[in-house]
Amino acid sequence: MSPFNPHPLPSPYSSRRSLPWAISSLALLATFAVQADMVVSASSSGSSEQQTLTVSLSPNTEDAGKSANLYLAAVAGNQLFAASGTVSNHAWQVVQDTDKLPDIGTVTFSANGAMGAGVSIPAFSGIDTRGMAGTTVYAGYGANSQDMLKGKFALAYTLPAASHANLAYAASSPAQVLDLYLPAGSGPFPLVINIHGGAFLGGDKAMLDSAVLARLLAAGYAVATINYRLSGEAVFPAAIQDAKAAVRFLRANANQYHLDPKRFASFGQSAGGNIAAMLGTTGGSKTSRNGTVIWDDAKLGNPDVSSVVQAVVDWFGPTDFAQMDSALSAQGCAASFISHNTAASPESRFLGIAIGSSGSTALVQDANPISYVSAATPPFLIEHGSVDCNVPAAQSQLLAAALSAQGIDNTIQIHQGAGHGMPAESWSGKTSLDRLLAFLDRVLKR
CATH class of the missing domain: 2.60.40 (Immunoglobulin-like)
Incomplete structure (x- = not known):
C-alpha cells in the first residue's frame, strides 16, 4: 500500500x-x-x-x-x-x-x-x-x-493521473477495463493504446512506465492502458478479442473523449507486444488464418466499429512461439530459459495446449502476427534486447523480415547488451523515447 x-x-x-x-x-x-x-x-x-x-x-x-x-x-x-x-x-x-x-x-x-x-x-x-x-x-x-x-x-x-479510470470497454469480464489519460488541450488527440506484458498470465494496465506515459502526454498524445482477460481466465483468442473490443470502444466514443478515430496506435511490451502486433496485422482480417477464430467478437460490443490501428509499437514481443526455444539456444541462453515447448510455459497456457504437441501447430500459427502481414498492415516500430533470454531477439527479427517482404514501413532497433526490458535506460531513456515519438509523429501526425 x-x-x-x-x-x-x-x-x-x-x-x-x-x-x-x-x-x-x-x-x-x-x-x-x-x-x-x-x-x-x-x-x-x-x-x-x-x-x-x-x-x-x-x-x-x-x-x-x-x-x-x-x-x-x-x-x-x-x-x-x-x-x-x-x-x-x-x-x-x-x-x-x-x-x-x-x-x-x-x-x-x-x-x-x-x-x-x-x-x-x-x-x-x-x-x-x-x-x-x-x-x-x-x-x-x-x-x-x-x-x-x-x-x-x-x-x-x-506521476500522471488518469483522466478517466476503469472505463468498461466490454461487459463479459471484470478484466475488460481501461484507464484513459488525456493531454492538455481540447483535441481531438491521436491515441496510443498500451497493452501490458506479464507472460499472458499476469500484469496490469498500471504497468506502463511512467516516464513513457509522461513523454507521450507531453507530446500531445492521449494514452489508453488496457486490462484484458489473462490465460488463467480465458485462453487464446480472448486477449486479442479484448484488445480489439477496447479499440472499438475508444473509436465509438472518440467524440466524447476528444480522440481522433483516424489516428490510433497500439503499443505493447513483451506479451503485450504480441497483442499489439496482432492488432496491427489482423486489422484487415475478420477471422484467423484458417477461419476458425472470429477476431471481432460482437458480444463484446460496438460490432460495426473498426478495430484497425494506424501504427504499431512492439517492444520485445514474441511472434512464433514454436521457434522460441531454438532461438534461445542459438542465442546462448541458459537451459533454464529454454522451456517454452512445455505444457507449463506461458505460451502453452495462453493457447490452452502444449506447444509442440499434436494439434498445436495451427494454434501457434493463428497466434503469430506474421501469419497476417499484408499490404494493409500499418507501419511498425520494433525494439528488442540482443541478450533477452525471455523472448529471443530473433522473434522480432522474424517479424521485421516479414513486414519488409511485404513492403511494409518498419523500423527495428536491437539494443545491444539489453535484456527483457532491462536496463531501463534502453527503453525509457531519452534516446529510446525520442525514437518512439519520432515514429509516432511521422506516422500519426503527418
Missing part, C-alpha cells in the same frame, strides 16, 4: 515553516532547480506495479568537489512527505517543518564543475505507484535542509 494515502495532520501548525509554506516553496524553488534527469524502470508482480525513480543531480558550481546531504520529499494533495533512512532503504513520513527534513545519506560531488558527475538517487523503491497518481517527487542536496532549499532542489517527477 502506498504511504501517500491520506493522513490527518495536526492543526494549527506549530512549526515556523508550515505545510502550506513548504508546498508553495518547493513549487517555486523547482523553477530554479539544479539539472535533473529521470530514468524510470518498472517491474511487476501480479497486478501490483513497483517503480524505481532515479534522479541524477548535478551540483552547482560552488559545490563541485564538496560533500552534501541528500534529501527526498513528495507532495500529495495538501500533504508534504519526506524520506528517512538511506538511499537504498527508506520510508516516507508526513512532515510539517522543512527545517527538519531528514536526510537519506551523503555524497561527494565530482570536481568537474557545475555539470560534473551526477548522483543517482532512487526516489521510489518497491512502492505501488498506482496509489500515487498526481504525486510530485522532489530531490535535493545541501549541508542541511535549509541549504538545500536555497536553489538546490529539483522537481523530479509528477
Whole structure:
C-alpha cells in the first residue's frame, strides 16, 4: 500500500515553516532547480506495479568537489512527505517543518564543475505507484535542509493521473477495463493504446512506465492502458478479442473523449507486444488464418466499429512461439530459459495446449502476427534486447523480415547488451523515447 494515502495532520501548525509554506516553496524553488534527469524502470508482480525513480543531480558550481546531504520529499494533495533512512532503504513520513527534513545519506560531488558527475538517487523503491497518481517527487542536496532549499532542489517527477479510470470497454469480464489519460488541450488527440506484458498470465494496465506515459502526454498524445482477460481466465483468442473490443470502444466514443478515430496506435511490451502486433496485422482480417477464430467478437460490443490501428509499437514481443526455444539456444541462453515447448510455459497456457504437441501447430500459427502481414498492415516500430533470454531477439527479427517482404514501413532497433526490458535506460531513456515519438509523429501526425 502506498504511504501517500491520506493522513490527518495536526492543526494549527506549530512549526515556523508550515505545510502550506513548504508546498508553495518547493513549487517555486523547482523553477530554479539544479539539472535533473529521470530514468524510470518498472517491474511487476501480479497486478501490483513497483517503480524505481532515479534522479541524477548535478551540483552547482560552488559545490563541485564538496560533500552534501541528500534529501527526498513528495507532495500529495495538501500533504508534504519526506524520506528517512538511506538511499537504498527508506520510508516516507508526513512532515510539517522543512527545517527538519531528514536526510537519506551523503555524497561527494565530482570536481568537474557545475555539470560534473551526477548522483543517482532512487526516489521510489518497491512502492505501488498506482496509489500515487498526481504525486510530485522532489530531490535535493545541501549541508542541511535549509541549504538545500536555497536553489538546490529539483522537481523530479509528477506521476500522471488518469483522466478517466476503469472505463468498461466490454461487459463479459471484470478484466475488460481501461484507464484513459488525456493531454492538455481540447483535441481531438491521436491515441496510443498500451497493452501490458506479464507472460499472458499476469500484469496490469498500471504497468506502463511512467516516464513513457509522461513523454507521450507531453507530446500531445492521449494514452489508453488496457486490462484484458489473462490465460488463467480465458485462453487464446480472448486477449486479442479484448484488445480489439477496447479499440472499438475508444473509436465509438472518440467524440466524447476528444480522440481522433483516424489516428490510433497500439503499443505493447513483451506479451503485450504480441497483442499489439496482432492488432496491427489482423486489422484487415475478420477471422484467423484458417477461419476458425472470429477476431471481432460482437458480444463484446460496438460490432460495426473498426478495430484497425494506424501504427504499431512492439517492444520485445514474441511472434512464433514454436521457434522460441531454438532461438534461445542459438542465442546462448541458459537451459533454464529454454522451456517454452512445455505444457507449463506461458505460451502453452495462453493457447490452452502444449506447444509442440499434436494439434498445436495451427494454434501457434493463428497466434503469430506474421501469419497476417499484408499490404494493409500499418507501419511498425520494433525494439528488442540482443541478450533477452525471455523472448529471443530473433522473434522480432522474424517479424521485421516479414513486414519488409511485404513492403511494409518498419523500423527495428536491437539494443545491444539489453535484456527483457532491462536496463531501463534502453527503453525509457531519452534516446529510446525520442525514437518512439519520432515514429509516432511521422506516422500519426503527418
